[in-house]
Amino acid sequence: MRGLPCAKVIFLTAANSPHFLIMSQVRVRFAPSPTGFFHIGSARTALFNWLYARHTGGTFVLRIEDTDKERNTDESLQVLLDGMRWMGMEWDEGPEVGGEYGPYFQSQRQPIYDEYLQKLKDAGRTYEKDGAIWFKLEGERYTEYDDFREKEIEKVKAAPVIIDDAVRGRVERAEELDFVIVRKDGNPVFHFVNVVDDIVMGITHVIRGEDHLSNTSKHVELFNAFGVTPPVFAHIPLILKESGPGKMSKRDKGALIEEYEQRGFLANAVRNYISLLGWNPKDEREKMDIDEIIELFDFPGINKGNSRFDEKKLAALNTEYLREMNVETFTFLARPILHTAGVVKEDADEDYIQSVLSLCQGKARSLEELPDFCRYFFLDNYEMNEKTGAKIAKKADPKELLTEIVPVIEGIEAFTVDALQAVLEAYAESKGAKVFAYFPALRYALSGQGGGPDLLPMLVVLGQARVLARLKAFIG
RNA sequence: GUCCCGUUCGUCUAGCCCGGUCUAGGACACCUGGUUUUCAUCCAGGCAACAGGGGUUCGAAUCCCCUACGGGAUGCCA
Numbered sequence: 001m002r003g004l005p006c007a008k009v010i011f012l013t014a015a016n017s018p019h020f021l022i023m024s025q026v027r028v029r030f031a032p033s034p035t036g037f038f039h040i041g042s043a044r045t046a047l048f049n050w051l052y053a054r055h056t057g058g059t060f061v062l063r064i065e066d067t068d069k070e071r072n073t074d075e076s077l078q079v080l081l082d083g084m085r086w087m088g089m090e091w092d093e094g095p096e097v098g099g100e101y102g103p104y105f106q107s108q109r110q111p112i113y114d115e116y117l118q119k120l121k122d123a124g125r126t127y128e129k130d131g132a133i134w135f136k137l138e139g140e141r142y143t144e145y146d147d148f149r150e151k152e153i154e155k156v157k158a159a160p161v162i163i164d165d166a167v168r169g170r171v172e173r174a175e176e177l178d179f180v181i182v183r184k185d186g187n188p189v190f191h192f193v194n195v196v197d198d199i200v201m202g203i204t205h206v207i208r209g210e211d212h213l214s215n216t217s218k219h220v221e222l223f224n225a226f227g228v229t230p231p232v233f234a235h236i237p238l239i240l241k242e243s244g245p246g247k248m249s250k251r252d253k254g255a256l257i258e259e260y261e262q263r264g265f266l267a268n269a270v271r272n273y274i275s276l277l278g279w280n281p282k283d284e285r286e287k288m289d290i291d292e293i294i295e296l297f298d299f300p301g302i303n304k305g306n307s308r309f310d311e312k313k314l315a316a317l318n319t320e321y322l323r324e325m326n327v328e329t330f331t332f333l334a335r336p337i338l339h340t341a342g343v344v345k346e347d348a349d350e351d352y353i354q355s356v357l358s359l360c361q362g363k364a365r366s367l368e369e370l371p372d373f374c375r376y377f378f379l380d381n382y383e384m385n386e387k388t389g390a391k392i393a394k395k396a397d398p399k400e401l402l403t404e405i406v407p408v409i410e411g412i413e414a415f416t417v418d419a420l421q422a423v424l425e426a427y428a429e430s431k432g433a434k435v436f437a438y439f440p441a442l443r444y445a446l447s448g449q450g451g452g453p454d455l456l457p458m459l460v461v462l463g464q465a466r467v468l469a470r471l472k473a474f475i476g
Numbered sequence: 477g478u479c480c481c482g483u484u485c486g487u488c489u490a491g492c493c494c495g496g497u498c499u500a501g502g503a504c505a506c507c508u509g510g511u512u513u514u515c516a517u518c519c520a521g522g523c524a525a526c527a528g529g530g531g532u533u534c535g536a537a538u539c540c541c542c543u544a545c546g547g548g549a550u551g552c553c554a
Contacts, residue, residue, distance in 0.1 A: 033554050065554065132552050147477035148550065165481095169493095173480055173549095183552040190554050214480050214549035237482080238547070247547075273488095276503095280489060284502045303482095303489080306547060310487050313504045323517090363516050425513085436513035443514060451515035 026058025027204045030091070031194065033065040034076035037250055038083035038257040040309070041209060041239050044274045048236055049207045050089040051275065051297040061201060062094030064105045065194075067187060083257040087271050088290065101201040106193055113188045116196045116226070117181070125225045131184030135192075137175055137221065153177070161217040166205070166234035166299040173217040181222075191215060195222040198231060207234045210306075211247075234299055237278045237306045247306070254311050264337045264367030269318035277307045287320055319365050327358045334360075334370055341371035343378050355461050359453035376447040377462065380470075388450035398441035399475050404431075405438055406471050415464040417456045445474035 030046040053060035062084070064077065081095065093099025103109055117133070120126050125136050139158040146153045160174040181192040188196075198206065213235045223230040238247045248255045260270050272288060280303070281288070281296040288296075322330070334357055338344040344353060356377045364373045376382035392398050408427045412419050428435040439455055446467060452458065459467050 031554090035554090067554080130552080134552095146550095150477095168481070171480070176479085177550085180552045185552080187552085189552070194554085209548090210481065211548055212554095217480090235481085240547080242487090245546080276488065278488095282490070284490075286488090286503060305482055307489085308487060310504070313488060316504055365516090421513085428513090434513070439514040441514095449515085453515085454512095455514060 024204065026053060026056040027061060027202050028053050028058060028207060029061040029063050029198070029201065029203050031063045031065050031197070032080055033067075034073075034080050035250075036073070036076040036079060038080055039248070039250055040255050040257060040274065041248055043083065043087060043257045044239060044277060045207065045209055045236065046084060046089055047087065047271065047274055048234075048279070048297075048302075050091075051294055052205065052207060052299075053092070054294045055297045058204075059092045060089075061099070061101070061203070062091035062104065063197060063201065064095060064107075065190070066105050066107045067190075067193065079258060083261075086261050086267050087257065088267060106197065109193070109197065112200055113193055113196055116199075117188070117192075120181075120225060123225060126181070127178075132180045133182035134178045135181045135218075135222065135225070137178055158221070161220040163213075163216050163220060163233055165213070166232055167302045168213070168235055168304060171213065171216075173214065175217045175221055179218060191218045192222065195219050195226075199223070199226060199228050203231050205232045205234060207236060210235045210238055234302070237303055239277055240306050240308045242309050242311065248309055252309075254309060254314070264333065264370070265314075265318050266321045266333070266367075269321040270314065272321075273314040273317050277309070278303050287317060315366060322364070322366070323362060325361075327354065327361060330361045331357045334367055337367050338371055338374075338378075341375075343371045343375050345378075348378065352461075359457055359461060363451075363453050373452070376449075382448045384444075384448040385450060388444055388448075391450070392440045392444050396437070396441075398444060401438055401441045402445055402471050403475055405442070406468065406475070409464070409471070410468060412464065415460060417460055420456050420459060442471075446470050 028049040030042075030049045032042050032046070050060050052058070064080075066077075077095070084091065091097060093101060094104045098104075117126070120135070126133050127136055128134070137156040137158045139156045141154055141156055143152055143154050145151070146155075155176045156178065158175050160172045163171040163173070165171050179191065180189055182188050197203075216233055216235070220230050240246065241248045241252045242254065250256060254260075257270070261267070268290070271290065272286075272293070275288075275293050275297070276286060279297065279301050281293075282301055285292070285296075331354055335344065335353065338353075339346070356374055360370065360374050364370050389398075405424075405427070408423055409420075412423055424438065425435045428437065440450070442459070443449065443452065443455055446459070446462065462470075
């Protein structure tokens with residue numbers, strides 16, 4: 001099954017008339033090239049396509065542009081598919097799920113490209129030069145000195161192409177140079193295969209980064225040459241790096257989706273944040289579940305201006321998601337992270353982990369910081385923060401304070417928050433002091449830190465024996 | 477160089493299409509105060525923007541023009 005039958009589909013769906021659009025099924029695609037990482041910009045393009053498909057009840061196609069044989073390994077593909085799935089963007093057609101318009105790898109579509117190349121040849125729209133095949137623009141030809149290329153060059157006065165962009169409105173641009181569609185090594189170039197695949201796969205809406213806006217005139221020229229009405233284009237703004245000039249590149253911090261997964265960010269939070277980069281629901285909603293985003297997502301909400309990536313905002317959203325989940329889910333997510341960090345052993349007691357994590361869930365800002373945040377619950381060789389130690393020692397000698405307290409704690413029969421509270425308060429009162437005078441020293445001796453979960457519940461979870469042992473060790 | 481796109485608080489953005497309700501709203505960050513027995517949370521408050529210039533108009537963040545700045549394209553990369 002190849003090219004021809006699909007031409008009909010195009011004919012039905014690609015008309016610019018809104019009437020037709022309403023009547024026909026939306027088909028969008030995400031067409032990444034597997035490079036070994038999943039860039040946040042690509043992820044956002046994928047997300048917008050996916051959202052639009054879900055919003056309209058259309059079809060989301062995943063097409064792999066793997067024409068660069070060197071870089072396209074199996075692992076590279078897997079990174080991409082994993083990332084897509086992690087973000088919850090299931091595709092309706094594509095690798096591993098199939099579909100009627102396959103194959104979904106460009107490397108397997110050569111016969112289709114040959115067929116479409118022949119159409120162009122038959123129409124007299126190609127010629128060969130330097131071993132490559134060029135697409136011939138229509139229009140008067142002239143020669144001009146080109147400042148950029150620093151040489152005389154043949155140009156064409158082609159009629160401007162009009163793009164009715166769903167985000168940007170009317171954009172007019174004229175191509176002035178013929179361009180290569182098949183390299184001298186026989187491989188077709190991106191512009192050509194992209195258009196052919198969009199035709200053959202019946203794509204109705206092309207949602208992609210603004211970096212393709214200037215290429216669109218080439219693409220429209222090709223659509224026209226094939227006699228096919230182009231799809232609706234929607235060019236979305238780019239994501240710029242957090243600081244400094246230019247768009248996010250793979251080397252920038254926070255640029256890779258797989259990195260978020262490893263760092264324990266929540267997929268929902270990442271997806272929510274990315275959806276807000278260049279799109280908004282036109283009201284003050286920010287934290288939205290995916291059904292809500294799907295319902296609200298549409299072209300008018302997409303911005304024209306580029307946006308700058310801000311990890312702090314992502315982190316804040318992530319924290320919100322962390323806070324609202326139930327302890328079981330939190331534990332489920334936290335456990336592997338603690339295990340990887342060597343904080344929790346394989347045979348650790350499940351109830352103990354659960355009670356530690358229920359104390360930490362409302363306090364820790366991210367899963368990423370969790371190992372450091374709660375290491376002392378599991379290991380005795382926790383690090384003593386020197387700054388905190390010095391700060392506490394300024395007010396009173398912690399060893400003296402704790403020496404007083406140890407027998408008090410030792411005397412408790414039922415080691416509960418209430419008991420601790422009562423006993424400590426009574427003791428403090430007897431000394432004419434306030435109970436909070438003892439808190440920082442206690443926390444420091446037991447955890448080495450200045451902050452953490454509520455103190456008394458923390459003592460209870462650690463258990464009387466361990467608390468006393470640590471206090472005694474601290475006093476020396 | 478040429479072409480295309482863009483420009484509201486530090487950042488993400490609302491408002492712009494259909495000019496007056498904008499002494500420009502929200503969120504993140506930051507600062508202050510309150511709550512909390514510590515820490516964090518939470519609550520209250522604060523700081524902070526229509527890129528510049530011209531025009532149209534009784535009135536412009538909103539419409540038009542110019543400039544500046546930013547981004548992209550200009551590959552036999554995708």
